[in-house]
Amino acid sequence: MNSCRMSQAPRAPFVRFRQRPLAASCAAVLLGLALSAPASAQQVPPQPAPQPTDSQAAPASPNAKVADKKNKKSENTVSNLDAVIVTGIRASIENSLKAKRNSDNIIEAISAEDIGKLPDASIAESLSRVPGLATQRLNGRANMISIRGLDPGFAGTTLNGREQATIGENRGVEYDQYPSELISGVAIYKTPDASLIGQGLSGTVDLHTIKPLDLPGPAFAVNLRGEHTTNGKLNPGSGVGDMGHRASISYINQFFDHTLGLAVGFAHLDSPIQEKQYQAWWWSMNNGPGSAEDNWGAPHTPGMPDGVISQEGMQLRAQSLNQKRSGLMAVLEWAPGDHYHSTLDLYHSIFGEKKFTNGAQWSSNPWDNVSYSNVGVTPAQPYPIVTSGTISGIAPILQNQYTKEHDKLFSAGWNNQYDFDNGWTATADLSYSSAKKKLHDAYLFTGLAGGAFTSVDFRTPAGNGYPYFSPAVNLADPSKVVFTDPDGYGYNGRQEFDTQKDTIKAVRLEVSHPLGWIFSSMNLGVNYSDRTKTKQADVQFAWLNGNGSTRDTYDNHFSAPVNPAFLWAPTSLGYGGIPGILSYDVLGALANQFYLTERNGQGDWSRNYTVEEKVPVAYAKFNIETTLGSVPLTGNVGVQFVRTDQSSTALQTNGDTLVGSINDGTKYNNVLPSLNLVAHLTDRQYLRFGFAKTMARGRIDDEKVATSAGLSKVQNGPAAGQVLWSGSGGNPKLKPYVAVGTDLSYEFYFGKSSYFAAAVFNKNLLNYIYNQTVLDHDFKNYINNDPTLTATSDKGSFTMPLNGTGGKMQGLELSGALEGGLLAQALDGFGVQANFSLTNSNIPKNSISSIPGGPSTLPGLSRKVANLALYYEKYGWSVRVAERYRSSFTGEAVALFDQLGYTKILANRQTDLQLGYAFSEGSLNGLSLLLQVSNLSNTADKSVQISGLPNGVQVTRPLEYDTWGRTVMLGVNYKL
Numbered sequence: 001m002n003s004c005r006m007s008q009a010p011r012a013p014f015v016r017f018r019q020r021p022l023a024a025s026c027a028a029v030l031l032g033l034a035l036s037a038p039a040s041a042q043q044v045p046p047q048p049a050p051q052p053t054d055s056q057a058a059p060a061s062p063n064a065k066v067a068d069k070k071n072k073k074s075e076n077t078v079s080n081l082d083a084v085i086v087t088g089i090r091a092s093i094e095n096s097l098k099a100k101r102n103s104d105n106i107i108e109a110i111s112a113e114d115i116g117k118l119p120d121a122s123i124a125e126s127l128s129r130v131p132g133l134a135t136q137r138l139n140g141r142a143n144m145i146s147i148r149g150l151d152p153g154f155a156g157t158t159l160n161g162r163e164q165a166t167i168g169e170n171r172g173v174e175y176d177q178y179p180s181e182l183i184s185g186v187a188i189y190k191t192p193d194a195s196l197i198g199q200g201l202s203g204t205v206d207l208h209t210i211k212p213l214d215l216p217g218p219a220f221a222v223n224l225r226g227e228h229t230t231n232g233k234l235n236p237g238s239g240v241g242d243m244g245h246r247a248s249i250s251y252i253n254q255f256f257d258h259t260l261g262l263a264v265g266f267a268h269l270d271s272p273i274q275e276k277q278y279q280a281w282w283w284s285m286n287n288g289p290g291s292a293e294d295n296w297g298a299p300h301t302p303g304m305p306d307g308v309i310s311q312e313g314m315q316l317r318a319q320s321l322n323q324k325r326s327g328l329m330a331v332l333e334w335a336p337g338d339h340y341h342s343t344l345d346l347y348h349s350i351f352g353e354k355k356f357t358n359g360a361q362w363s364s365n366p367w368d369n370v371s372y373s374n375v376g377v378t379p380a381q382p383y384p385i386v387t388s389g390t391i392s393g394i395a396p397i398l399q400n401q402y403t404k405e406h407d408k409l410f411s412a413g414w415n416n417q418y419d420f421d422n423g424w425t426a427t428a429d430l431s432y433s434s435a436k437k438k439l440h441d442a443y444l445f446t447g448l449a450g451g452a453f454t455s456v457d458f459r460t461p462a463g464n465g466y467p468y469f470s471p472a473v474n475l476a477d478p479s480k481v482v483f484t485d486p487d488g489y490g491y492n493g494r495q496e497f498d499t500q501k502d503t504i505k506a507v508r509l510e511v512s513h514p515l516g517w518i519f520s521s522m523n524l525g526v527n528y529s530d531r532t533k534t535k536q537a538d539v540q541f542a543w544l545n546g547n548g549s550t551r552d553t554y555d556n557h558f559s560a561p562v563n564p565a566f567l568w569a570p571t572s573l574g575y576g577g578i579p580g581i582l583s584y585d586v587l588g589a590l591a592n593q594f595y596l597t598e599r600n601g602q603g604d605w606s607r608n609y610t611v612e613e614k615v616p617v618a619y620a621k622f623n624i625e626t627t628l629g630s631v632p633l634t635g636n637v638g639v640q641f642v643r644t645d646q647s648s649t650a651l652q653t654n655g656d657t658l659v660g661s662i663n664d665g666t667k668y669n670n671v672l673p674s675l676n677l678v679a680h681l682t683d684r685q686y687l688r689f690g691f692a693k694t695m696a697r698g699r700i701d702d703e704k705v706a707t708s709a710g711l712s713k714v715q716n717g718p719a720a721g722q723v724l725w726s727g728s729g730g731n732p733k734l735k736p737y738v739a740v741g742t743d744l745s746y747e748f749y750f751g752k753s754s755y756f757a758a759a760v761f762n763k764n765l766l767n768y769i770y771n772q773t774v775l776d777h778d779f780k781n782y783i784n785n786d787p788t789l790t791a792t793s794d795k796g797s798f799t800m801p802l803n804g805t806g807g808k809m810q811g812l813e814l815s816g817a818l819e820g821g822l823l824a825q826a827l828d829g830f831g832v833q834a835n836f837s838l839t840n841s842n843i844p845k846n847s848i849s850s851i852p853g854g855p856s857t858l859p860g861l862s863r864k865v866a867n868l869a870l871y872y873e874k875y876g877w878s879v880r881v882a883e884r885y886r887s888s889f890t891g892e893a894v895a896l897f898d899q900l901g902y903t904k905i906l907a908n909r910q911t912d913l914q915l916g917y918a919f920s921e922g923s924l925n926g927l928s929l930l931l932q933v934s935n936l937s938n939t940a941d942k943s944v945q946i947s948g949l950p951n952g953v954q955v956t957r958p959l960e961y962d963t964w965g966r967t968v969m970l971g972v973n974y975k976l
Contacts, residue, residue, distance in 0.1 A: 088113050088918070089873045089880055090831065093817055094753040099185075104623070104635050105193055105676050106690050106745050106759065108132075110186040123183055124175040125912070125934070127205065129867045130188055131757075131815040131835035134886045137908075137941060139273050139321055139964070143176045147188070147203035148761070148811060149839040149861035149889075154696050154737065156200030159207045159411055160345055163198035163529065165435035165502035167351075167407045169701040173205075177351055177409055179267035179327040181223060181248035184210045190761075191690030191743050193674050194621040194638025197508065197527045201696035201737050209345055212252050212261025213333045219252040225930070225971030230938070231274035231964060233320070237568020237583050238356035240320035244271040246969075261333040266326070273321040276575045276963050277359070278466055281313030282947065283957040285383060286366050290951030293366065303372035303389075309955065310364075310386040311460060316469070316576040317359030324352045343415045351407040358400045358571040360475055360581050362456075363487065364391055378462045382953055385462055392455040396475060397486045401443035402586040408436045427525075429508040437500040442586055444493035444542060444594075447486025448473065449559060459577075464906070464942045464958045468577035476570035476580035483544055483593065484559035492558075493542030493594060502533040502700075520625035523638075527617040533700050537607040539599040542590060563593060601656035602708045602785070606729060609650040609704035613697070616643045628679065635677040642670045642695065648732040650706035656785050664705045664732040670695050684750060690743035697736040698769045702801040704730035709782045709798070711789045723789050725779040725796025735803050738767040753831070756816040761809075768806025773799045807858065811839035829874030837865040862889045880914040890946075903959060906942040910935055926975045934967040 092113045099109035108130040124142035128135035135142035136152060144152040152172035157164050159178075166173055189196060189204040196204060227244035248267035254260065285291040288306025292298035304310065327349040334342045364370050376388035413431040420426070448454065452473075460467040473480055485492055510525030544558045566588040570580030590596075621638030647665030651658055674692035681687055697703070707729025714722050745759035777798035784791060815835035820827030841858045869882035887907045913936050918928035945959040 089871050089878055090753050090819070093831070093833065095185075097749065097753060097755055097817070099187060101686070101747070101749055101755075103187075104678055105189055106191040106688050106743050108188040108190065110188075112184050123178055123180045123186065123207070126180070127175065127186065127188070128884055129833075129835075129869065129882060131759075131813045131867075132190065132203075132811070132837045132839075132865065133188065134862050134865045135884070138174075139275060139319075141176060141273070141964075143174045144172050145175065145205065146860060146862070147200070147205075148190075148763075148837070149809065149841065149858065149863075149865075150202035151860040153699060154200050154202040156198045156204040156696070157207070158198050158204065159347060159433075160209060160413055161197070161206060162411070162413050162429075162431040162433065162506065163504055163531075164411065165409070165433040165504050165531075165533075167409070167435045167437040167500065167502070169500070169533075169535065170699045171697070176323075177325070177349055177407065178207060179248065179269065179325065179349070181246075181250070181267040182209060182265045182327050182329040182347070183207050190759075191674070191676055191741070192692050192694060193636050193676055194619040194640050194672075195510070195523050195525060197506075197529075197617060199694060201694050201739050209329050209331055209347065210250075210252060210263045210265075211333055211343070212263040212331055213254060213258065213335060215252055215254070215261075217254065219250070220976040221248075221250045221974065223248045223971060223973045225932075225969045227271055228968045229272055229274050229964070230966045230968070231276060234274045234276070234318035235320040235356045235358055235568075235571050235583060237571075237585070238320045238354075240272050240274070240322045240354070240356060242272055242274060244269075244322075246271065246971075259335050261331070263329070263331040263333075265329040268327075269323065269325040271323045273319075273323065273964060275319040275321070276466070277315075277317040277319060278576055278961045279315050279317075280311045280460075280945075280957065280959055281315070281361075281363070282311075282365075282945065283309050283955060284312050284365065285309055285949050285951070290949065290953070292950045295950035298366035299369065301366045301370065301372065303375060304386070305375060305377065308375075308377050308384045308386050309380075309949070309957070311957075312365040313361070313363040314467070314469075315359050315361035316467075316573045316578060317357055318571050318573055319355060319357040321353060321355040326350050339419045339421065341417045343413075345411075345413050347409070347411040349407075349409040351405075351409070353403075353405040355403040355405075356401070357403070358581060358583050359398070360573060360578060361397045361399065362394045363397075364394065368395070369393055380462060382955065385957075386460075387462055388459045390455055390457050393453050394456050394471075395451075395453055395486050396447060396471065396473075398446040398475065398481060398581055399443050400446070400582075400584060400586050401441070403442075404440045406438045408434075410434050423514050425512050427508070427510040427512075429506075429510075431504075431506045431508075433504040435500075435502045437498070439496070439498035439500075441498075442493070442495040442542075442590055444483065444586055444589060445486055445489070446481050446562070446582055447484045447559075449480055449482045449484075449561075451484070451486075451559075461958070464940070464944075464961050466575050466961060470577050474580075475578060476582055478562055478564070478567060478582060481582045482559045482561045483589075491541040492544050493590065494599070495540045495542060495590065495596065497538045498535070500533070500535045502531070504529055504531045506530075515622065518624055518626035519622045521623045523619075523621040523623070525619050527619075529613075529615045529617075531613045531615070532610065533612075534610045535608060535701070537604060539604045540596040541599045542594040542596055545593060545595045560593060562589060566592075600658070602653045602710070605651045605653050605656075605658055606706040606708040609648060609701070609706045609730070611646065611648045611700050611703045611732075614645040617641065624677070632680040633677060634680070635675070637675045639674070640670075640672040642672060644668055644670070644697070644736070646697075646703055646732070648703055648705040648730070650704055650730075653783075662705055666733040666735075668735055670736070670738065684748060686745075686747045686749075688743070688745040688747070690745075691741070693738070693740050695736045695738045698734050698801060702730055702769065703732055703734050705732040706730055707798075707800075709779060709796075711784055711786055711791055713789065722792040724792060725777075725782065725794070726798070727777070727779070727782070727796070728799040731801050734769065734801055735767060737765065737769060737806070739806070740764045740766060751819045751822050754816075754818050754822060757814070759813040761811050761813075763809040765806025765808065768804055769801050770804050771799060772802045772804070773797050774802075807842045809839060809841040809858070809861075811837060813837045829872050831871050831873075833867070833869040833871075835867050839863055839865075860889055862886045876918045876920055878914070878916040878918070881911065882914075883909060883911040885909045904944050904946060904956070906944060908939060908941065909937070910939045911937045928973045928975075930969075930971045930973060932969040932971075934969070935964065936966060938963060938966055 092111045095111040096109040110126050127145045132148045134146045136144040147155045153170045157173035185208045187206045192199040225246045229242050246269045250265040252263045286301040286304045287293050293300050329347050331345045370391050370393040373390045377384040378387045411433045415429045417427045454473045457470040506529040508527040512523045514521045544560050562584050566585040568583040571583040619640045621636050624635040626633050645667045649663050652660045652662040672693045677689045679687040709727025711723055714720050741763040743761045747757045749755045775797050776795050779796050780794040817833045820830030841861050864887040866885045871880040890904050913933040915931040940963045943960040944956050946956050
C-alpha cells in the first residue's frame with residue numbers, strides 16, 4: 001500500500017486529484033504528525049509506492065511497483081489506516097525519507113515529531129540541517145535560509161503551495177514569523193516542475209499546515225515551554241529580562257461520518273534576546289611611508305609608531321530585545337462525496353518586537369587629533385598591529401536607541417477539486433497573502449559635558465574577540481554625561497516611522513487527465529498573481545529645546561543633562577571593559593527635552609515607493625511512467641510561460657522639495673522548461689536527473705523608480721577640486737535573475753530510517769543583478785539645491801542595480817542517516833544523521849570580482865556546509881545532539897573614504913541539545929517532558945573587513961564580534 005496515500009476512513013476517491021507536485025503527493029509525511037496520510041490538494045500523478053523498509057521484509061520487484069501504481073489509479077476508495085502510529089525523532093526521519101523517496105523531483109523534507117512539535121526550536125533551525133541549506137542569523141536566531149549558497153532572496157517560499165508576502169523589502173521570507181508549532185512539515189524543492197508556482201532560482205521551500213481529514217479521529221495537544229537566555233539582563237531599565245515562554249494548543253476533529261474536518265492551532269511566543277556587540281570601525285596606517293599621513297595628507301598622529309596598523313574607531317553596544325508573537329491557524333476540509341473536495345486554510349500571525357540598544361563609541365582616526373602613548377604592537381602580516389596603549393583626546397559618543405516593530409501576516413487559501421468521473425479532474429484555487437509592518441526607530445546622543453575629551457586605556461585582540469577599554473571618566477555619571485552633539489553630526493537625535501504593506505492576490509485553475517504511451521497523465525493550468533508592495537518612511541531630527549540647555553565651550557553645541565525622571569539603571573558594557581554607561585527612557589526624553597523637525601529631504605523621499613508585479617503564468621506538465629529496458633522510469637516534463645508586467649511609482653522631488661510622483665516600469669516574458677526523471681534501479685535504489693530553467697526577480701526595492709542625487713566637491717584623485725554629481729536609486733526596468741540548472745542524484749534506502757544519497761549539480765547564471773556604478777550618467781534633469789556649489793559637468797556617477805552575466809555554480813551534496821540497530825542489537829535506539837555540501841562558483845571579470853578586495857565567488861556563498869546529529873530514542877527517552885557548520889562567505893560592499901571594501905562573515909559552528917522523556921502508560925500516558933539548549937557552545941558571529949590601506953595594500957582585519965549566549969528551554973507536551 002502506498003503509505004503516502006493511506007487514509008483512515010472510506011471517505012473519498014480523491015487520491016488522484018487531491019494532489020499537486022510533490023507537496024501534495026506525499027503531504028502525509030510533510031504534514032508532520034508522524035503518521036502516514038493522504039496527499040494534499042492539487043494534481044500530480046500517483047507516486048511510486050514505497051516498498052517495505054524493514055530489513056527483514058521481502059522486497060517487491062520494481063515492475064511490481066509500477067503495476068501497483070497503475071492499479072491504484074482506478075481505486076474509488078482509500079484503504080483504512082492499519083499501520084502502527086509512531087512519533088518521535090525516528091518517526092520524523094522515517095516520514096521525511098518517505099517524502100524524499102516518493103517524489104518525482106529532487107527534494108528534501110522535514111516532518112514534525114508529533115502534533116505541534118518540529119524537531120527544532122524554529123522552522124529555520126530545522127531547515128538549516130537540510131543538505132545544501134544554510135541559515136542566516138538575525139539577533140542570534142536563524143530567520144532566513146540560503147539554498148545552495150545563494151542569497152535568501154533567491155529562494156521561493158510558499159505556504160500550502162501559495163506564494164507568501166514578506167515584511168522586508170526583499171523577497172526572502174523571515175521564517176521566525178511562522179510558529180513552528182503550527183507548521184507540520186516542509187518540502188524543499190531543489191528541482192522544480194512546471195506546476196510549481198512561486199519557484200525560486202536556488203530552490204523552493206513549501207511550508208505545510210495539517211489536513212484534518214488525514215487523522216483517524218480527534219486529536220488535542222498542548223505544549224508549554226519556559227525559556228532562559230544566559231547573557232543576563234544587559235539593559236536593566238528596559239524591562240527586558242532573561243526569562244521567556246512559549247505555548248501552543250492544537251485541536252483536530254472530524255464530523256459527519258468523516259466528511260468534514262476541522263483543525264485549529266494557536267501558538268504564542270514571548271522571548272527575550274540579550275546581545276553583546278563589538279565592532280571595529282575601520283583599520284588604517286596613520287604614520288610613515290604609505291600611510292594616511294603620506295598618501296591622504298592626514299595630520300600626524302603623535303605617539304603612533306610608523307608602519308603599523310591601528311583601529312580607527314569602535315563601538316560597544318548592549319542590545320536587549322523582546323519578541324512577542326501570536327499565531328493562529330485554521331483548516332476546514334470538506335469531502336461530501338466521491339466527486340467534490342474543498343479545503344479552506346487560514347493563517348494569521350501578529351509579531352511584536354521591542355529593542356533597546358545602548359552603546360559607547362568613538363572615532364580615533366588622525367583627523368580627530370588624538371594622540372597615543374604606551375603603544376604595544378603584535379607582529380602580523382603585512383604590517384604589525386596596535387593591540388594596546390592609551391588614546392588621549394577621545395570624544396565618547398553614547399547612543400541610546402529604541403526600536404519598536406509591529407508586523408501582521410495573513411494568508412487565506414480556498415482550494416476546490418472536482419472529479420468528473422470521465423478521467424478529467426479540475427482544480428480552482430483562490431489565495432490571498434498580506435504582510436504589514438510598522439517600525440518606529442528613535443535614538444539620542446549623549447557625550448561629555450562641556451565638550452570635554454578623555455583618555456582611554458585599551459587592549460584589543462589581534463584576532464576576533466572582545467576588547468578591553470577603560471575610559472578615564474565614568475560614562476554612567478549623569479553629571480558628566482549629557483545630551484549634546486558629541487561628534488558634530490549636526491543634530492541631537494533622530495526618529496523614523498516606517499510602514500510597509502505587501503499583498504499577493506492569486507487565482508489558479510488546473511485540469512488533469514490520464515494519457516497513454518509513456519505518460520500517465522497531464523496537468524494543464526494557469527495562475528495569475530498581482531503583488532503590490534508599498535513603503536513609506538518619515539524622518540525627523542531631534543534638537544534640544546533650550547530648556548536647561550547650555551552652549552558647550554569647546555564646540556559651540558548646546559547640551560543639557562538628562563532629566564532625572566527618565567534615568568534608568570546603567571547599561572553594563574563590562575564584557576568590553578566599561579563597567580557602565582548612562583541609560584534612560586529615550587521616548588520620554590525625546591518628548592520632553594527635544595523638539596522635532598521634519599527631515600524628509602530628497603534622500604528620505606526616495607525611500608517611499610510602490611512596486612506592483614502582475615504575473616500571468618501558463619503551464620503544461622506531462623507525468624512520465626514507463627520503463628527504460630527493464631528499469632521503471634517515472635518523472636515529469638513540462639514548461640511554464642511567465643509574463644511579467646512590473647511598474648513602480650515613487651515621489652518626485654525638486655531638490656529637497658516634494659513636487660509630485662513619477663512612474664516607470666517594463667514588461668517581459670520568460671519560458672521555463674523543466675524535466676525530472678527517476679530511474680527505479682531496484683526497490684531501494686533510485687537515480688534522479690533534473691534539468692530546469694528557473695528565474696527569480698530581484699529585490700523588490702531594486703525595482704523602485706525612486707532615486708536621489710547631489711553635488712559634492714572631490715577632495716582627492718585626478719578630479720580633485722571638481723564639483724560632480726553622484727546619486728543612487730532603483731531600476732524599474734530591471735529584468736530577473738535567470739539560471740539553467742542540471743542535477744543528478746543517487747539514493748539508496750535501507751532499514752526503516754536509513755539511507756545514503758549523493759548529488760551533484762551545475763547552475764549557469766545567465767542573467768544576474770549587480771549594483772553597478774555608471775560613471776557617465778546624465779544628471780541634467782536633476783535640481784541642485786545647494787547654492788554654494790556649481791556643477792563642473794552634467795555627467796556624474798550613479799549607482800543602480802543592472803543586469804549582467806552571472807557566472808556558474810557547481811556543487812556536491814552527500815547525506816545519509818543510519819540506525820544503530822542495523823549494526824548491532826546493542827545499538828538499537830541509537831542513530832546518526834549527517835550531510836555535507838561543497839559548492840564552488842565563479843563570476844565574470846567585469847563584475848564585482850574586478851573591484852580590489854572584491855569576492856571571487858558569489859556574495860553570500862559558503863563553500864562548505866555540514867550537519868551532524870547523533871540521537872538516541874528508546875524506552876520513552878530521547879536525546880539528540882546536533883551541530884551545524886557553515887564556512888565563511890562574503891557579504892555586501894562597504895565604502896570607506898571612497899575605498900570599496902567587503903565584509904566577510906567568518907565560519908560559524910553551532911551545537912544544539914534536545915533531551916526528552918515521553919510517558920506511554922498509566923495516567924501520564926500522552927505526557928512528555930522536553931529540555932532544549934540552543935547554541936550550546938555560545939558561538940559568536942564574527943566578521944572581518946577586507947579593505948585597502950592608503951598605499952593600496954589589501955588587509956583583512958576583525959570587524960564584528962557578537963554573542964547571544966545560550967537559550968535554554970524546558971517544557972511539557974501533552975497529547976490526547
